[in-house]
Amino acid sequence: MEYNFLEIERSWQAFWANNKTFKVETDPSKPKYYVLDMFPYPSGAGLHVGHPLGYIASDIYSRYKRLKGFNVLHPMGYDAFGLPAEQYAIQTGQHPAKTTEKNIERYREQLDRIGFSFDWTREVRTCDPDYYKWTQWAFLEMFAHWYNKKSGKAEKIEELVKVFACEGNAGVEAACGDTDIFTAAQWNSFSVEAREKILMEYRIAYLGETSVNWCAALGTVLANDEVKEGLSVRGGHPVEQRKMRQWQLRVSAYAERLLNDLDELSWSDSLKDMQRNWIGRSQGAEMVFRVFNGSKEYNLDIFTTRADTVFGATFMVLAPESEWVEKLTTEDQKGAVEEYTKYAKKKTERERMAETKKVTGVFTGSYAINPFTNEKIPVWISEYVLAGYGTGAIMAVPAHDSRDYTFAKHFDLPIIPLIEGCDISQESFDAKEGIMCNSGFLNGFTVKQAIPAAIEEVEKLGIGRRKVNFRLRDAIFSRQRYWGEPFPIYYKDGIATPMELKDLPLELPEVDKFLPTEGGEPPLGRAENWTFGGYPVEKSTMPGFAGSSAYYLRYMDPRNSEALVSKDANNYWRDVDLYIGGTEHATGHLIYSRFWNKFLFDLGFVCEKEPFKKLINQGMIQGRSNFVYRVKGTNKFVSLGLKDKYDTTEIHVDVNIVSNDRLNIDAFRAWMPEYADAQFELENGEYICGWAVEKMSKSMFNVVNPDMICEKYGADTLRMYEMFLGPLEQSKPWDTNGIDGVHRFLKRFWRLFFNKDTFEVSNEQATPAELKILHRLIKKIQEDIENFSFNTSVSAFMIALNELYELNCNKKAILEPMVILISAFAPHIAEELWSRLGNPGSVSFAAFPEYVEKFTIEDLFEYPVSFNGKLRFKLTLSILLNAKEIEAAVLADENTQKYLGAGSIKKVIVVPKKIINIVC
């Protein structure tokens, strides 16, 4: 009987849907396991064959865990707010909710065809008011809390207010913005506005002036991870720096915890490194320099990691945006400085990056005193100093910092070497090694000794202190867009006032157009009566990462109208055991989500301090493009092997009309009108196409649609082939060419259960040889799945099948366990065979077959290799026997004795896992 995959897959998908096979409930009697995919943004283009890779892997793992007796939570939903839908709405006038709904429908159809074991009763959509109610709620909680550095967690702002009223803020150690010190008496005398202004500096969600990535084409600000090389990730529009008053999240308060807690996570080292790099902890010192502009004196703070090099600080540099620029610019220099700051301001991020080598700067006219040498040193301004890092000002040590070096050379400033024997004639000496010189009390110290010694001295002199700085900035949380979560904030007499939980969700209002208003306000400015209690409501919306930051919590209890997640549900499901998704979220979603979780953890709403215990990054699936070669100036196409004989143009051709790199000529002629009368020069009667690996995209004509693969080969083939393609975490091109092999395997597997057209399996007992095949497979599949080495498990299935064919084995005792094993990979065919074997219900909850070592010692000696009196045996199976048993077995083995000569063995050394050494 034919393997009718279309019929089998259709009927079992219906079975799963009708029986809600994969619906889960909290069940304290069973261990939980939570497998999560990064939910997709439903784009209009639908899924291509690369998208499901991670979903297939997570589905295999989920199914495996179910077989192992776990209560598996495996949900799916949609990250439905986003720019493309809004851009599309601007162009067509269609409401983004409508296009999003349509796209979701298409995604669902495509996903359903692949046979995933999602619990769809838990589906969430970030654009659903019942969902974003809790996004807004979390924001309100952040608004109502501040970060106490003493207790190391978020605390209620009301408590802070009480402290202010009793003691002022001098004793408060908070992660906060710039605030002056005030006493209790002062606080109590402040106006409501003044108090609110101060509190805003403490809130975890706060409104503040900041330099943002402004994208004029999109009319909105973007997060750093939404900008790549000065262009917006979505759309590729230019992005510039601008100062704006925006909602922000005080992510930086959590920098230390975000960094430290990485250690306990089972994430790849490269991903952890990316986050460490992004958080960017650096240890050093903050130091005060006396500066004077001729009339007035100030204390200027700088940050350095090289306090040991103070003796070589021959000038200072301010960032052009620094507030110090105004204070320190003298009359003489005013014109030059203004010109320079204007120049620096109008430069876009992109231009700055392109010109990193160019040295620019201007002298302020002011001087500072080097606190160690007491020398008078000039204060300059240059764009190579960043306003957002440290204090926006540095002490420049040209001898030992390459940036300071180029600057000093360019403007002819003095360079003093501080390390014995270092050569600074061509470049600076940046390495932290060597013996100090020209450095007063530090002379003779190694650099490693000098750094702490210098900081100690600085602290002793009272001109500075130890300081840790982070690169991680607060997250900018406002977007001047329509299609996002509205802020539950209104402005009462100009004061940002939170709504209450009972007022949520604050739903998106209808607008006539999705463009900014003529007055430059965000699209919500078009909403009629966008007020709350008569007061105007915040007009910006939340960014894309808002809705995705806590969705894994919502899945635990998706229909709860009282809380984001109930205590019970959270205490049962706790955290995500396995998270699979792309590496592109390393510094965006995966940081914000961890921050969000930690915040809710501080407040006691969630019980785990980290959301994602284990994380796997699936590789990207690239496209494999095909080419035809047109002879220039003609409509003649020559096959790959002949193209060098002509002057040809390489033209992309739709991969769907090419098979095994052979062009379907009729389909090509029908593909585009201009090729209707194309001429061909063939090789051996065929047109061979060239190929290359490129990004999968419409313009390269290399997009392969999973629906098409399911139609032609079936979902089970698609699933197994995607895994067979190569290691999960590696990027690799999609190549439909190899899919026949996997499809053939499934057909052969199917036939094993049939005698001609009748389903027929033998009830005979299995032989040891057959059992060996089965148990080796069980062991291999189990190990492979746990190591996420799915490509080698597909191979293992193929090998086992070949061996069973050789033995002509169709015994139920062997085949039934194999059906269970394969059900994680190819669930449809497994269900069908499972039911034909006479089992009721779904194979999904069968027990994973148990591996039993049933083999004799003879099995161990397949490959003797001798060398220098040592004899080694490679074992095909790992040994559960202990060393003594093996030694006895080797000594008793006839073949070994014969091979080596009786009595010649002196010692048997067992190396774990693979090798036995026999010393003669």
Next chain:
RNA sequence: GCUCGGGUGGUGGAAUAGGUAGACACGCAGGACUUAAAAUCCUGUGGGCAGAAAUGUCCGUACGGGUUCGAUUCCCGUCCCGAGCACCA
């Protein structure tokens, strides 16, 4: 520039607490079945040399060294490819 990965047949890739390199699959070649096609099955397939053949032999895991009885695997250096960060003081 810094950080992290990775270089194995015509192709995707197996094999690393050092031990038969190239499993499995694609492709290709030959064959069987067929009026034909599809499907299916069988055989061969890293390279060189010798041989009618079985087979033998040498070379082969980016390149050059090293450790070792033995290196795709470990160490040092070089080259190339990919990813991330990029004036972070």
